[in-house]
Amino acid sequence: QVQLQESGPGLVKPSETLSLTCTVSGYSINNNKYPWGWIRQPPGKGLEWIGSIYYSGSTFYNPSLKSRATISLDTSKNQLSLKLSSVTAADTAVYYCASLGGDCCHDYWGQGTLITVSS
């Protein structure tokens, strides 16, 4: 059974860097078939893709984030991470790690973690 579990600070101050980790169990991220990434959802609003990474190290980001996001893999721990710099209140959201295959069977989401940006 594939499980994704996000972990993070819960509260981040404006202008600081948000750091999140996602631990994957039941599936090795050491293959290049599917990307691993992050999606967020502000309270009461819709879903926004942040970015994705392949095992090869290729990364792809939502241009709307203006280069503030960095996604990386730690294959030794079967984890992915997100860093989002210069956060503002607009970055307050539930952050999901996810691996979406566009097929019947590879569509995995974490349960999400709420990150609040506030002083």
Next chain:
Amino acid sequence: EIVMTQSPGTLSVSPGERATLSCRASQSISSNLAWYQQKAGQAPRLLIYGASSRATGIPARFSGSGSGTEFTLTINSLQSEDFAVYYCQQYNNWYTFGQGTKLEIK
């Protein structure tokens, strides 16, 4: 960026009836479209991929259609557990989501 537009924003339907949700892409995405269901406090759940194929374990009352820029999700014989928010998502060029349709009990 591919913009996904869903309509209506809110749909009120009685249990046992049919619901029809629409999604439009700002440019052709072939059949690279998925539908998700999201309930409060939960991650989205994949219903449909490839515009018309049901994901594993999804009941037959859920069906999807369309290609190019116009797509539809139909839910027949609405059950109480179907009342939720539904999102369309294109994966032709990474991912963008529609703003969601809230399906509520009439």
